[in-house]
Ligand SMILES: *[C@@H]1O[C@H](CO)[C@@H](O)[C@H](O)[C@H]1NC(C)=O
Ligand SMILES: *[C@@H]1O[C@H](CO)[C@@H](O)[C@H](O)[C@H]1NC(C)=O
């Protein structure tokens with residue numbers, strides 16, 4: 001373990017240079033607050049592709065303590081692998097169905113600190129938002145005291161008044177009594193009236209905090225410098241008015257160099273840990289070369305000039321004697337745009353009409369490219385992650401890029417629901433709580449409701465637009481809950497809902513709150529009139545709305561979080577006269593097609609049924 005000590009910039013540099021965690025943004029791209037504990041489990045990028053000294057495929061496996069586990073980029077818990085969104089790791093033990101992102105550890109078990117407490121290694125149900133532990137029990141600071149000591153045992157007392165405090169395992173009124181040590185050796189305490197002699201010696205409640213090592217850490221890490229000098233890296237000092245300081249980025253050793261005495265003009269500069277004269281030398285990526293007029297740019301460690309003939313710098317590599325017509329591709333390859341195309345890391349000869357799909361080319365007339373994977377273009381085929389499937393068949397379900405075969409799972413497509421990229425169990429055993437960019441599954445519990453990606457006990461916590469607030473009093477959740485619009489994946493919106501109601505499509509520009517209402521300004525908005533007559537004739541009536549278009553949601557608190565810049569579908573149910581369903585379309589490549597093809601299938605089936613009657 002590296003002790004995190006952010007007090008010195010030098011140490012921070014060391015920490016930054018450690019192997020990086022895989023970008024947490026991939027899991028949590030909107031920077032939601034997640035359990036700090038989870039950071040320990042972000043997957044470290046492997047330095048070598050070795051697992052127990054054997055090479056392994058990081059695209060298919062994860063190496064946990066020398067044991068190879070299925071699945072790329074999983075987190076490790078001891079030698080087991082797990083997914084941070086589906087389990088937690090505490091003391092090397094896995095707890096399933098509690099995401100590490102929202103959990104804390106109680107010994108070797110994970111718990112949800114919103115709804116539970118860990119007291120003396122026992123998980124207790126939280127009865128108040130601010131419940132605290134008293135030994136193995138819970139107590140509420142507002143009307144209870146936790147008295148006694150860890151050694152003699154803690155006990156919960158009901159506060160006799162707001163002025164009562166603990167004295168040993170009793171309570172006393174601090175307006176009339178003080179707490180006195182009566183028997184020094186056994187350290188016994190007892191409440192005494194304020195005029196008692198022992199009350200005169202006012203006890204200092206807490207000794208002033210001792211000088212902590214942290215402050216001294218700075219002094220130890222940087223040398224003690226003479227007055228007027230400042231530390232320069234490790235083990236050196238410099239005088240800022242007459243000298244410059246260069247710190248070697250690897251050893252952190254500092255070295256001081258005297259300035260040229262021309263005021264305001266330095267004829268020396270540092271290149272790595274070397275000092276050089278910029279009139280004579282040029283420094284490229286810490287390498288010194290002789291200065292040649294006109295060569296004022298760096299390509300890796302080599303200097304070059306823009307007007308040099310036949311020279312191109314792609315991806316910090318200098319190409320010499322390059323013929324006319326060559327360019328650097330955005331990925332850093334040398335190619336001729338008139339004859340070559342660059343697909344991934346390959347430079348290929350242009351094949352007219354072909355496009356790139358990963359490392360190869362494809363013809364969009366006959367093929368479809370899903371996330372860099374080429375498939376034959378069959379009728380009605382769409383992409384789901386890297387795979388192609390036919391959404392109209394109703395046999396497959398695509399959950400945020402992961403394809404599920406419903407027949408294997410014995411599920412009906414209208415019932416199958418996604419939680420992010422996970423296909424939920426049928427029935428109501430699971431609840432999916434979503435915040436922008438993070439969907440977490442929880443075992444359903446009565447009296448609990450989602451608040452963003454959290455799943456709190458609603459009698460303890462209230463929720464406003466994804467933000468939790470403790471309730472002062474336990475709350476009867478069975479009454480007056482106005483359900484706000486639900487944020488669902490488009491695929492999970494019931495076809496009936498989509499095709500028989502007013503559908504608005506628009507990109508959120510900004511959001512604000514007005515008298516408990518959510519007010520939304522959207523651009524690029526349009527009404528989509530889906531009706532049987534049009535659909536059967538394979539037409540649709542779309543009416544564009546002038547920008548900006550403005551909508552309000554009746555209750556700000558019960559409405560889901562919306563991300564400006566994202567495009568949503570808004571379904572208004574005429575009977576309730578407000579928007580009841582919202583779906584984020586940011587990841588959907590052709591939302592209108594999805595809606596129309598689903599409605600057309602529905603209307604076709606309806607009209608067939610009518611004719612058959
Ligand atoms: C973990 O599960 C989530 C869905 O719950 C998925 O989106 C993510 O890709 C998984 N991560 C890994 C590393 O498998
Ligand atoms: C994984 O670790 C556990 C406990 O440390 C050990 O008992 C088990 O044998 C290990 N499994 C493998 C495959 O090494």
Ligand SMILES: *[C@@H]1O[C@H](CO)[C@@H](O)[C@H](O)[C@H]1NC(C)=O
Nearest residue numbers: 125126127128457459460474
């Ligand atoms: C929810 O909170 C209430 C009120 O404190 C409590 O009585 C109940 O046991 C909690 N439910 C669960 C399942 O934790």
Ligand SMILES: *[C@@H]1O[C@H](CO)[C@@H](O)[C@H](O)[C@H]1NC(C)=O
Nearest residue numbers: 176192193194195196197198
């Ligand atoms: C303290 O005050 C009480 C009355 O307030 C009195 O009865 C008692 O004798 C006093 N004790 C001392 C030690 O002065």
Ligand SMILES: *[C@@H]1O[C@H](CO)[C@@H](O)[C@H](O)[C@H]1NC(C)=O
Nearest residue numbers: 314315316331332333344345
């Ligand atoms: C660009 O340079 C980096 C670092 O040297 C290398 O990893 C990468 O493969 C190069 N890219 C191309 C397209 O050559």
Ligand SMILES: *[C@@H]1O[C@H](CO)[C@@H](O)[C@H](O)[C@H]1NC(C)=O
Nearest residue numbers: 459474475476477478479480
């Ligand atoms: C909560 O409210 C419901 C409906 O108003 C009522 O039937 C129930 O008794 C209440 N529960 C409590 C604990 O007050």
Ligand SMILES: *[C@@H]1O[C@H](CO)[C@@H](O)[C@H](O)[C@H]1NC(C)=O
Nearest residue numbers: 527528529534540541542543
């Ligand atoms: C299309 O919808 C608009 C808005 O509701 C309506 O005014 C218009 O008549 C419809 N167009 C046709 C051809 O029905």
Ligand SMILES: *[C@@H]1O[C@H](CO)[C@@H](O)[C@H](O)[C@H]1NC(C)=O
Nearest residue numbers: 379380390392597598600601
């Ligand atoms: C394509 O989808 C339409 C309706 O969306 C359906 O009528 C047609 O049979 C499908 N074609 C194939 C080849 O599955």
